[in-house]
Amino acid sequence: MRSGLTILLLILLTGHASAQTDSSAATTQDSAVTTIRSADTLIRYRINGAYLGSIWQDLKYTVARPAHWEKRDYIRLGVVGGVAGILLAGDYGVKQFFVHHQSNFMTSVTDQIEPFGNAYSPYLVAGMYVAGVITHDRKLEHGSLMAAKSLIISTVIYATIKSVIRRGRPTYYDSPFSFEPPLTNDKQHTSFPSGHSLTVMTVATAMAELYGKDHPWVPWVAYGIAGLTGATRLYENRHWSSDVWIGMALGHFVTKSIFRHQRELEHKKAMKLLAVSL
Template sequence: MKITFTLIFCSLIILLNITANAQNDTTHVPADSASAKQQLDSLQHNKPLTEEDTAISYRINRVYLKSIWTDLKYTVARPAHWEKRDFIRLGIVVGGAGVLMTAADYEVKQFMLRNHTGGWNAITGQIEPFGNAYSPYLIGGMYLAGVIAKDRKLENAGLMSAKSLLISTLLYTTAKSIIRRGRPTYFDSPFEYNRPFTMNKEHTSFPSGHMNTVTTVATALAEIYGEKHPWVPWVTYSVAIATGATRMYQIRHWSSDVWVGASLGYFVTKSIFRHQREMEHKKALAARAAAM
């Protein structure tokens, strides 16, 4: 039910105002009409191109919907273009998961069970929705606030975050459907697995969807606002870590589930924003070539 709610909500964000007159199809790679005009003005007056000139800023339209599919293909195909450092990161993620599965999952569960208190129950109950309801509402709120305030950066931030969440959710639900790991709520052993694509709720532990969701949103906000506001990553990732701890405290996930869910959300979102920067770089090169 929670997974379904997330998917439905993200779909509604994507489809919202899709036929509205204000949402014209103006964001081809290169850019919307405003950016194109700025580029033309810069070229005519021999002014250097600025970051604003070459930025790709989305609205909800056909171009944005197409970009979701393009980013999904880019993300899935990234391993074919990995460099040495990318394989090192993969090794850290896989190795970390292996260590947690064999040496920490059971012990972390027992530690959490021994330390349940009424106070911690209340606190974790307030934090848990950051990995489920709060994150999609935050994204939708960002987008609507941007539309109402005519703040293109905020509007685009909401759409980029929604796209990241939609793609990472698709990937984690696919992984969860194939890797049917038993939840610690039902099993004492972290090595309980069922056949792929079985539908019972007891085997839906790996990876953590809450952690994927909150880390995706945290990474998107850090990518968008972190450079100019260094406190943003500290806040967003702190919320993500607290959410992961909550899922272990509530005995809903093993520690390795949380680790892999966080890794998936982080690297998928990083990939999407990397693709965005690559397209903006191509746009800048095209603009400079036109000026020559």
């Protein structure tokens, strides 16, 4: 996973007015509206100082989001926490189920899916960026940088949580309640949350945000792969089910927050253009 992030870090608007001439205020206002609706309101990143600075700005925005939560956000938190509690209570049973239902065929299948969580996803983002640059596809180039930024920020948050909550991996412990003090270096207590699940869900959410509106099949495929990747971590006895759930939830909502911030910045840009046009 670190190698994938290293690769990401290293690799790391026109409107037209009507031809008619009218001196009325209504026509002037309509022209301003036309300009606001143009591509000039979009923010498209390239690897430069502005992009690198946006990573820090988005990190601050995401961390501060709970202070601005609305009712629906607390409902989502309740759902995530409630499901996590149910899974926590059943973690041992889930582990036993997968341990007793392993086979050579299933192992061969999971071996093909599991790399989506630590290798394929970062390489996919890097490949998107290279393809966007070569083909001069600004949407693809920008989209890859948005995905990369989401992955970097979600990983920083995930790594911080993992360093504080030192939970024993099911590979080494039968009890899902084996914990060590924060900031210890015991690699056996690095279970919570699941990094593979966070990585693949982060990229899946970014793909859904970027292409889901125009291609409805993208979220189904992206989230489907993410779900299967999480299941491989249970099958391979590398994580508890609650680890996988929280990793996926964290990757999903952090990425949604980053794209929300993007839309807010574009809205502010549109308002500035409107103020200048009036």
